[in-house]
Amino acid sequence: xxxxxxxxxxxxxxxxxxxxxxxxxxxxxxxxxxxxxxxxxxxxxxxxxxxxxxxxxxxxxxxxxxxxxxxxxxxxxxxxxxxxxxxxxxxxxxxxxxxxxxxxxxxxxxxxxxxxxxxxxxxxxxxxxxxxxxxxxxxxxxxxxxxxxxxxxxxxxxxxxxxxxxxxxxxxxxxxxxxxxxxxxxxxxxxxxxxxxxxxxxxxxxxxxxxxxxxxxxxxxxxxxxxxxxxx
Numbered sequence: 001x002x003x004x005x006x007x008x009x010x011x012x013x014x015x016x017x018x019x020x021x022x023x024x025x026x027x028x029x030x031x032x033x034x035x036x037x038x039x040x041x042x043x044x045x046x047x048x049x050x051x052x053x054x055x056x057x058x059x060x061x062x063x064x065x066x067x068x069x070x071x072x073x074x075x076x077x078x079x080x081x082x083x084x085x086x087x088x089x090x091x092x093x094x095x096x097x098x099x100x101x102x103x104x105x106x107x108x109x110x111x112x113x114x115x116x117x118x119x120x121x122x123x124x125x126x127x128x129x130x131x132x133x134x135x136x137x138x139x140x141x142x143x144x145x146x147x148x149x150x151x152x153x154x155x156x157x158x159x160x161x162x163x164x165x166x167x168x169x170x171x172x173x174x175x176x177x178x179x180x181x182x183x184x185x186x187x188x189x190x191x192x193x194x195x196x197x198x199x200x201x202x203x204x205x206x207x208x209x210x211x212x213x214x215x216x217x218x219x220x221x222x223x224x225x226x227x228x229x230x231x232x
Contacts, residue, residue, distance in 0.1 A: 018042045019146050019156045022120060023067040023177045024170075025057035027141075027157045046086070046143060047157035052095040058169040059142070059160040061134050063103075067122040067178040068144050068156070070109060077113065080147040080189065081121070082106045085129055087140050095159070099143045101129035106147075110185035119181030124173070138162045 018031050018040065030041035030048040041049035066083060083104040086096025103126050111119075128134065139161055146154040163170055171177075
């Protein structure tokens with residue numbers, strides 16, 4: 001009985017840790033732990049073990065809202081979040097070949113305590129990646145990545161079709177599907193350089209070349225000595 005209760009609480013904690021995309025949609029329910037995914041599906045790159053959906057969601061060609069529930073369980077007071085975009089359907093399972101195009105750079109999400117806490121994060125205007133060139137009808141995949149403070153990464157995706165702004169097929173954004181829980185805090189991620197990298201390839205190569213030129217005449221010494229001996 002105690003073991004059963006312990007397993008139930010453990011699985012509940014795992015489920016609460018996972019992220020759910022609220023808007024514009026979700027590839028599918030991957031809050032599952034089974035024999036294939038003993039630690040849960042969302043640990044699997046790039047989209048938490050769920051294949052590309054056939055029922056894509058329309059999303060503006062100028063960028064738009066992304067809302068998700070990051071999930072919270074004990075030990076996850078903070079998490080790092082990032083949103084990426086993958087273009088096209090030439091990759092595995094009819095999805096993108098990669099998810100390396102950054103839409104929202106990493107930022108920190110802070111909870112009120114270290115205890116389990118559910119909540120919703122809304123980014124009302126997520127831009128397209130730098131240099132993006134998309135047209136209505138193009139297909140892509142939005143990826144939400146959550147990096148927990150213990151280092152584990154959770155992946156969740158929504159497959160989209162781009163549409164012109166104002167297209168009636170784009171889901172309406174309102175306070176029911178895109179809002180920020182007041183208990184959450186946000187923080188920027190920044191770095192402080194403590195040691196600069198040391199890699200002077202050009203200087204090293206130039207120095208080596210000068211050394212070769214300087215001492216290259218040494219290789220001719222045996223030939224010069226042999227010629228002088230023959231002349232004697």
